[in-house]
Amino acid sequence: MTSHGTTTAVTHPVELRGITVEFPGVKALDDVDLTLRAGEVHTLMGENGAGKSTLIKALTGVYPITAGTIGVRGVPREFRSTADAQAAGVSTVYQEVNLCPNLSVGENVVLGHEPRRFGRIDWAALHRDAARHLASLGVHIDTRSLLGSHSIAVQQLVAIARAMVTDAAVLVLDEPTSSLDRTEVEQLFAVIRDLRDRGVAILFVTHFLDQVYEISDRLTVLRNGRLVGEYPAAELPRGELISLMIGRELDELDALSRSAERTIDRTGEPVLRSRGIGRRGVLDPTDIEVFDGEVVGLAGLLGSGRTELVRLLFGADRPDSGTTTVRGASARIGSPRQAIDRRIAFSSEDRRAEGTISDLTVAENIILGIQAKRGALRKMRKAEQDAIVDEYIRALGVRPADPQALIRNLSGGNQQKVLLARSLATAPQLIILDEPTRGIDVGAKADIQRKVAELAEQGLAVVFISSELEEVVRLAQRIVVMRDRRKIGELTSHDIDVSDLVEVIAQESPETPDHVENVA
Amino acid sequence: MRRLVRQRLFWPIAALLTLIVVNTIARPSFISVTVRDGQLYGPLLDILRNSAPLMLVALGMTIVIATRGIDLSVGAIMAVSGAVALTIIAGSPSPDDLGTVLVAILAGIAVALVLGLWNGFLVAVVGIQPIIATLVLMLAGRGVALLITGGFITTINSEPYRFLAQGYVFGLPLALYVSLVAIAIVAVVERRTALGVLTESVGINPEASRLAGVRSRGIVWGAYAASGLLAGLAGILYSSNISAADANAAGLYIELDAILAVVLGGTSLMGGKFSIAGTVVGVFTIQTLKSTITFLGVPPAVSPLFLAIIVVIVVLIQSPRLRGGISRLATSSRAPKTPEVVR
Numbered sequence: 001m002t003s004h005g006t007t008t009a010v011t012h013p014v015e016l017r018g019i020t021v022e023f024p025g026v027k028a029l030d031d032v033d034l035t036l037r038a039g040e041v042h043t044l045m046g047e048n049g050a051g052k053s054t055l056i057k058a059l060t061g062v063y064p065i066t067a068g069t070i071g072v073r074g075v076p077r078e079f080r081s082t083a084d085a086q087a088a089g090v091s092t093v094y095q096e097v098n099l100c101p102n103l104s105v106g107e108n109v110v111l112g113h114e115p116r117r118f119g120r121i122d123w124a125a126l127h128r129d130a131a132r133h134l135a136s137l138g139v140h141i142d143t144r145s146l147l148g149s150h151s152i153a154v155q156q157l158v159a160i161a162r163a164m165v166t167d168a169a170v171l172v173l174d175e176p177t178s179s180l181d182r183t184e185v186e187q188l189f190a191v192i193r194d195l196r197d198r199g200v201a202i203l204f205v206t207h208f209l210d211q212v213y214e215i216s217d218r219l220t221v222l223r224n225g226r227l228v229g230e231y232p233a234a235e236l237p238r239g240e241l242i243s244l245m246i247g248r249e250l251d252e253l254d255a256l257s258r259s260a261e262r263t264i265d266r267t268g269e270p271v272l273r274s275r276g277i278g279r280r281g282v283l284d285p286t287d288i289e290v291f292d293g294e295v296v297g298l299a300g301l302l303g304s305g306r307t308e309l310v311r312l313l314f315g316a317d318r319p320d321s322g323t324t325t326v327r328g329a330s331a332r333i334g335s336p337r338q339a340i341d342r343r344i345a346f347s348s349e350d351r352r353a354e355g356t357i358s359d360l361t362v363a364e365n366i367i368l369g370i371q372a373k374r375g376a377l378r379k380m381r382k383a384e385q386d387a388i389v390d391e392y393i394r395a396l397g398v399r400p401a402d403p404q405a406l407i408r409n410l411s412g413g414n415q416q417k418v419l420l421a422r423s424l425a426t427a428p429q430l431i432i433l434d435e436p437t438r439g440i441d442v443g444a445k446a447d448i449q450r451k452v453a454e455l456a457e458q459g460l461a462v463v464f465i466s467s468e469l470e471e472v473v474r475l476a477q478r479i480v481v482m483r484d485r486r487k488i489g490e491l492t493s494h495d496i497d498v499s500d501l502v503e504v505i506a507q508e509s510p511e512t513p514d515h516v517e518n519v520a
Numbered sequence: 521m522r523r524l525v526r527q528r529l530f531w532p533i534a535a536l537l538t539l540i541v542v543n544t545i546a547r548p549s550f551i552s553v554t555v556r557d558g559q560l561y562g563p564l565l566d567i568l569r570n571s572a573p574l575m576l577v578a579l580g581m582t583i584v585i586a587t588r589g590i591d592l593s594v595g596a597i598m599a600v601s602g603a604v605a606l607t608i609i610a611g612s613p614s615p616d617d618l619g620t621v622l623v624a625i626l627a628g629i630a631v632a633l634v635l636g637l638w639n640g641f642l643v644a645v646v647g648i649q650p651i652i653a654t655l656v657l658m659l660a661g662r663g664v665a666l667l668i669t670g671g672f673i674t675t676i677n678s679e680p681y682r683f684l685a686q687g688y689v690f691g692l693p694l695a696l697y698v699s700l701v702a703i704a705i706v707a708v709v710e711r712r713t714a715l716g717v718l719t720e721s722v723g724i725n726p727e728a729s730r731l732a733g734v735r736s737r738g739i740v741w742g743a744y745a746a747s748g749l750l751a752g753l754a755g756i757l758y759s760s761n762i763s764a765a766d767a768n769a770a771g772l773y774i775e776l777d778a779i780l781a782v783v784l785g786g787t788s789l790m791g792g793k794f795s796i797a798g799t800v801v802g803v804f805t806i807q808t809l810k811s812t813i814t815f816l817g818v819p820p821a822v823s824p825l826f827l828a829i830i831v832v833i834v835v836l837i838q839s840p841r842l843r844g845g846i847s848r849l850a851t852s853s854r855a856p857k858t859p860e861v862v863r
Contacts, residue, residue: 316731340733354728357721359792364717371714372733379714422732 011074012037013169013201014059014090019068021054028054031068032227034220036170036201041192043204043212043233046222047245047302047467052205055222056174059203060092061085073169091163092172099159101148106130108147109162133161137191153184160191164200171195172203177211189215207303209238209506221245238506239499242301246469246502262457264294264477269328271430271461272344274313277322283308284486285321288463290430295452295462297476299469299501305485306465307349310432313463314346315339327429340373345423347416349435349465355419356407362418363389363403369422392421397447413444420448430461437466449475469498481505528786532801535784535834539808540564546816559688563811565696571807572685572695573598573754574777575800579706580747581778582799587740588723588791589643589650591747594778596661597635598755598771601628603668605756606676606765615678624681629752635661636748640741654744658775665767674765685761695757702750707796716794719743723791781806784834805834 014036021029029051036042044052057063059070061079070077072088079085082092099108107114109130115122130143139157147155156176163171173192177185192215196202206212212219212233219236221228221244228244236244271292276285283305290296298306312319315333324331326342333339339346348354357365366389371380380388389403396417398410407418416436423431433452437445453475456462466472472479473496481489481504489504543550543563553562577594584591605628612620635657642653687694710716721729722736729736751771759765783789784805785798809830813823836842 314731336731337733337735346731348728348731353725354731357724357728359724360717360721364721368717368721368729368732368734371718372729372735374714375735376715376718376739377713379712426733 011071013073014203015069015071015074016055016059017069017071019055019058019070020066021051021058021063022066028225029058030225032222032225033230034059034203034227035230036203037218038169038199038201039196040217041196041202041204041215042218042220043206043216044220044222045212045241045245046228050222050245051225052222053174054225056092056172056203056205059085059170060090060172086166089167089169090172091166091168091170092174093156093159093163093176094174099147099155099162101146101155103147104144105134105141105147105150105158106143108158109133109143110165111162113165130161133165134158137161137164137194139191151184153180153187156180156184156188157191160195164195168200170201170203174205175207176204177206177208185211207301209241209301212241213238239502242502242506243499246467260295260474260477262293262477264291266291266294268292269325272313272324272326274324275322277309277312277319277324279308279312279317279320282317282485283312286487288313288480288487290461290463292429292461293456293459294478295456295464295476297472297479298463298465298482299472299479300482300505302467303485304482304505305487306482307434308485309482309487310346310434310463310465313339314344314432316346316348340369340426343427343429344432345369345426345428345430346432347419347423347434347436349438351412351415351419351438356415358406358408360407361404362393362398362407362410365407365418366392366403366421366425369426373426388425392425396421396451411440411444413440413447416440416448417444420451424455428460430463431455432463434465435467436464437468437471445471469501473498473501528795529798529801531837532785532798532805535837536801536805536808539805539812539830539834543808543812543815550815555691559691563815565693567804567807567811568696568699569685569693570695570811571803572699573757573771574774574781574807575699575803576702576750576754576757577747577771577774578778578781578799578803579702579796580743580750581775582782582785582787582794582796583706583710583719583743584650584747585779585782585787585789586719586723586791586794587743588726589740589743590654590779590789591639591744591751592651592654592775593635593639593657593661594747594751594754595771595774596658596665597632597748597751598758598774599662599665599765599767600635600668601632601752601755602759602765602770603665603674603767604628604631605681606674606759607668609676609678609681610674615676616680618680621678621680625684625756628756629749632752632755633745633749636745636751637741639748640744643744644737644740662767665765665770669765669767673767676763678763681760682763683760685757695761698753698757702753703796703800706746706750710796715739715742720792720794724793777806780831 012035014034016032016034019029019032020027032051032055034055044055046052054063058065061082061084064080070079072090077084077088079088100111106127110126115125115129117125127143134141134143137157137160139154139161141150141154147158160171176188180188192202204215216233218230219233219241220230221241223245270289273289275287278285286309288296288309298309300306311317313324313333315335315338318334324333331342333342336346357368363385367380367385370388374380386403393401393403398414398417398421407415410418420436436448449471452462452464464472464475477492479491479501480487481491481501483505491501491504540551550563553560553565577598581591581594605624608624608627609615609620614620639654639657642648642656643650683694685695689697710719718734719739721734722739726736755770758770781802782799784802785795785800787794787798809827813826818826
């Protein structure tokens with residue numbers, strides 16, 4: 001262990017030192033430090049899988065830590081449960097409000113700390129206390145009303161009031177703004193600033209860059225489970241922050257030929273063309289087209305609308321506006337089946353929840369796509385199955401190369417290869433890959449990128465999403481840039497590099513950037 | 521693959537064999553088989569014969585559970601199908617006519633199929649939770665059966681109908697053949713087609729299956745339809761055995777026995793991987809248990825407790841966690857985890 005465990009003269013509300021969290025086979029956090037200071041809003045930054053939520057869960061007692069120390073108000077602590085963390089003064093408000101919507105506002109605020117009289121709950125005092133706690137946050141609502149009857153924003157504030165009932169030294173806010181509108185965010189921020197000025201240390205997590213700079217005094221950036229650094233917010237420009245979050249893993253991957261420089265014939269009908277495809281509250285109407293042999297990259301931060309766009313294209317969610325044509329023929333795609341019947345394949349960003357069938361074997365997982373397409377009654381002959389499974393296991397380098405292994409026992413990278421095989425086995429004309437390389441090791445990453453480039457060269461149309469911009473720039477002949485749930489531009493790749501792309505994504509003004517090209 | 525299946529079935533089979541051995545030790549005549557008029561008799565044959573209704577119901581339950589569902593209405597469906605068949609026979613001028621009996625059986629099963637389709641509609645199309653959706657019929661079904669029989673226990677005197685549950689063919693009970701044919705058909709339909717693996721896929725991860733293009737609605741709907749149909753046939757067998765349609769007693773609590781049989785057979789209530797062979801073993805285990813009670817002469821007042829204790833023991837024997845815990849206790853001298861934090 002490193003030697004930074006010694007106590008300093010000033011004790012901060014929270015000092016995490018050398019935090020390591022391991023799950024079977026995975027090091028989710030590796031030697032991470034975090035210091036929360038009184039009267040400061042500290043924002044935790046990092047892409048998905050960087051370890052933000054793991055760190056929060058270590059601090060709030062959800063996950064046990066493998067190594068490291070947790071100090072709260074200068075006292076070393078060992079949290080066995082969330083109750084331990086709360087008792088020590090670490091209060092948390094989670095992304096999804098976890099209060100009881102069918103209880104009154106007052107009951108929710110003091111839940112577990114009800115004032116009692118002769119062993120029975122003193123209702124008058126309860127509502128008086130609750131109203132006082134709410135008023136200190138500037139919230140004036142009837143504490144006898146049902147929590148569920150209020151907006152998410154108000155519920156969020158009630159959750160904060162509840163968190164402050166115990167004398168909290170630290171308030172952890174995990175993506176509290178993800179379902180709030182602009183004015184509600186303002187209201188929330190006013191409360192956060194007020195708490196900060198009262199000396200509470202606040203740990204804030206969000207994916208919205210504008211909000212980061214609006215509220216934060218200090219930033220800690222994580223990447224791949226490791227600490228990148230701690231920075232005063234005022235001294236870290238947006239572009240630099242994004243580069244820190246995304247990082248660069250050039251060495252092994254640069255060997256890949258730049259498939260981006262291949263020229264694409266965009267004169268004919270595109271494989272897929274969508275005009276104004278969108279869904280209220282999910283994605284503004286967006287145009288996109290993909291030609292034969294083309295890799296279209298979608299770039300943008302998490303929550304920018306890139307996943308939402310491809311889900312609408314594939315029919316995983318039903319679009320409520322726009323038209324789609326497949327090779328010129330109008331196509332209504334409102335369900336995955338309809339997309340699959342038009343030879344469009346999709347691989348979700350959420351490998352575990354929406355990709356693998358964990359208890360089935362590698363072979364069964366690969367065959368699933370074709371078998372579903374054929375229908376239950378026309379079972380593939382064993383020999384035919386074996387041939388396809390062997391072919392893809394070899395072509396994609398799945399390890400272990402055992403068709404009968406259960407997919408849940410494979411590493412993330414190999415699971416991803418199996419899912420890619422499932423999609424490819426259905427012989428698609430367009431394949432949509434949402435974060436196919438997230439959270440997998442560099443070797444598997446290179447394998448998958450190589451395969452995608454190779455398939456596109458053979459004429460397959462590809463839509464490729466990755467948080468790693470290098471990857472997008474390397475693979476895609478065209479890049480669609482998304483932000484705030486809409487498309488903000490389109491770039492052809494061979495004249496830009498990652499820093500150009502970062503600049504477009506980070507641009508503060510929502511206006512169309514000037515170096516966007518209109519690709520014919 | 522074959523080795524895996526054997527591993528999965530090892531403990532269920534071990535539990536069944538243990539029961540048989542214990543019975544045999546208690547009274548050696550348990551495994552005796554006598555031949556009378558070319559027909560085989562004995563406690564083991566009774567188990568094979570009497571297990572037929574539970575076997576049919578449990579087969580359907582297996583498929584439903586594999587889709588992450590549950591079917592509580594099977595007992596009520598048994599009551600309805602029996603009531604329909606017996607009412608037709610009772611109302612017929614010639615109850616001994618083979619044609620009448622066939623029509624009655626087909627009508628009973630057809631009504632059961634419709635009820636199964638209704639369950640499937642509620643679950644797969646309307647999206648009601650399976651336990652609630654099938655609870656509707658579990659409660660309402662017996663009312664329907666009572667309505668059909670006019671509130672009485674319909675009794676008949678029909679030799680061909682009685683033969684179904686009590687008759688012998690080639691020295692073995694006909695009910696056993698019905699069981700075997702049902703097992704074979706379900707196994708072939710699930711495993712010779714891709715239905716089984718698609719069902720498992722839907723049960724393990726419905727969303728991933730949807731995105732992979734699996735028509736999960738049809739698969740789930742079909743599972744409930746199959747369960748209804750098999751329960752209908754079970755209801756026919758049950759009423760045939762007693763030549764009566766008892767809307768209140770037919771198939772009472774059989775859903776619980778069926779669920780238990782499925783679980784004993786190693787299929788998880790969480791859905792997904794299912795084992796038809798496991799369910800078959802589970803059904804025989806439960807039926808053997810019930811015979812044990814009568815065979816050992818356990819007094820009726822004690823028998824529910826006796827049954828409960830045996831079931832708990834059987835389930836514990838099969839629990840991998842408990843077995844793992846015991847073997848770990850036996851071997852362990854692991855040092856307790858020492859966190860670095862000092863209090």
